[in-house]
Amino acid sequence: MSFRVTGMTETHPEYQYLALCKDILDNGSDKELFFNDVVLGEYKKKGEKPPFIRSVFGRQMRFDLSDGFPLLTTKKTFWRGITTELLWFLSGSSNIKPLLDQNNHIWDEWAWKHYQMRSDKKEFATQEEFIKKLTELPPSDPFVVKWGDLITIYGRMWRRWPASDGREIDQLAWAIQGLKTRPERKSYVVSAWNPDFIYEMASEGQKSHVPPFCHTMFQFQVSHGKLNLGLYQRSGDLFLGVPFNIASYALLLLMVSQVTNIPPGEFVHTLGDVHIYSNHFDQVKEQVKRKPFPFPGVKLNPAITDIDKFTMNDITLENYQSHSSLKGEIANIGGFTEVMN
Helix, strand or coil: CCEEECCEEECCCHHHHHHHHHHHHHHCEEECCCECHHHHHHHHHHCCCCCCEEEEEEEEEEEEHHHCCCCCCCCCCCHHHHHHHHHHHHHCCCECHHHHCCCCCCCHHHHHHHHHHHCCCCCCCCHHHHHHHHHHCCCCCHHHHHHCECCCCHHHHHHCEECCCCCEECHHHHHHHHHHHCCCCCCCEEECCCHHHCHHHCCCCCCCCCCCCCEEEEEEEEECCEEEEEEEEEEEECCCHHHHHHHHHHHHHHHHHHHHCCCEEEEEEEEEEEEEEHHHHHHHHHHCCCCCCCCCEEEECCCCCCHHHCCHHHEEEECCCCCCCCCCCCCCCECCCCCCC
């Protein structure tokens, strides 16, 4: 398989990502973003103008795991953040406290925004103060239980989908069991898109200002004796988020492959609105000039046969070589206008 970038044919799978970067920069449509009043106020205090996005619609990348593990090499990628976040998803938790205990701050902004929108006390002047309190308190503290909870998050939908009869459905466990017993079936879909948790559609008590499930659904499929994983992502932040998403779902594929005893095949990543934030343009222009290194490998502890038993110590990244890191700010977008009683 080959990928075309700036008139040259290259064979490294990472050129799919670099080609998409260039496609958006050259051909994308510029669009304004929705920021609620809290976030707009923070930009105003800093004297900054909120970013916009440049986006295209409907793109796909394919990564055959026999070609190596698709952790991008044209910038240094935060591997520990990827693994701790995925293990958090797999736990079914919706509270960021386990992430904070591992010094992972990927979701801090959304907990802070939720607190600002819903709390009557407003006892913290900054996000740093708020996160510091969540970090210092035990998981059982009522403040952590309430304000560390993002409510709507992937792990809860994957492992504890709220059914109408009061049950919590473990979609991932169902898919894994099915792959073990009837691998030929086409129905092993895990959905995160639940309207009862999304903005104005959500029930009282389920409303959250976390962006609604960018990773809408994923599907396992077995072909020629190999396990494939396809992700449909409705919205993709190409510079910051998508490199995480590629590696996270490729790692999930390896883990499910091991526990089902089906060799891994392809991770197929389908994106709806895929975009670059305007405050990332310069970093992306630098990244597309870089030549990829060979992909690394990932080794899992072969003794693990239960998806719930994996820990950080069971996952080893091998031979990762990359260019230097490229930094960019996360834009805390999304939310909705609430009418407060």
